[in-house]
Amino acid sequence: MGIEEPTxxxxxxxxALNRELRAQRFEVERRPFSPHLTLARVKTPLDPVAQQDLQALLQSKQQGLTTNEAYAITSLHVMKSELSRGGAQYTLLRECQFQR
Incomplete structure (x- = not known):
């Protein structure tokens, strides 16, 4: 789900995070930045009919759903994700508090 963030x-x-990661010689993401929330993961690609059904379901849930509400972001969590047969395992590596 995309996030609109006009500021x-x-x-x-x-x-800023990528600059710091590069300075520490970490490999950084090369794709363009796209703020989003991952709502679900599927193990195998959906067939076209299932994709259309899922899209219709998501659109029906979004109708009439708008918000101008702002959410305060107080920290950044650096997470490690490891995929396994039982699903993804997430580990918090570091929490960085933002200054107000």
Whole structure:
């Protein structure tokens, strides 16, 4: 699910994080930044009919759903994800508090 963030603050955090990661010689993401929430993962690609059904379901749930509500982001969590047969395992590596 995409996130609309007109102020560009998430983009600035992303760029600052990438600068620091590069400085520490970590490999960084090469794809363009796209703020989003992952709602679900599927193990195998959906066939076209299932994709259309899922899209219709999501659109029906979004109708009439709009918000101008702002959410305060107080920290950044650096997570490690490991995929296994039982699903993804997530481990918090570091929490960085933002200054107000």
């Amino acid at each position: 560009g603050k998430l983009e600035r955090v992303y760029r």
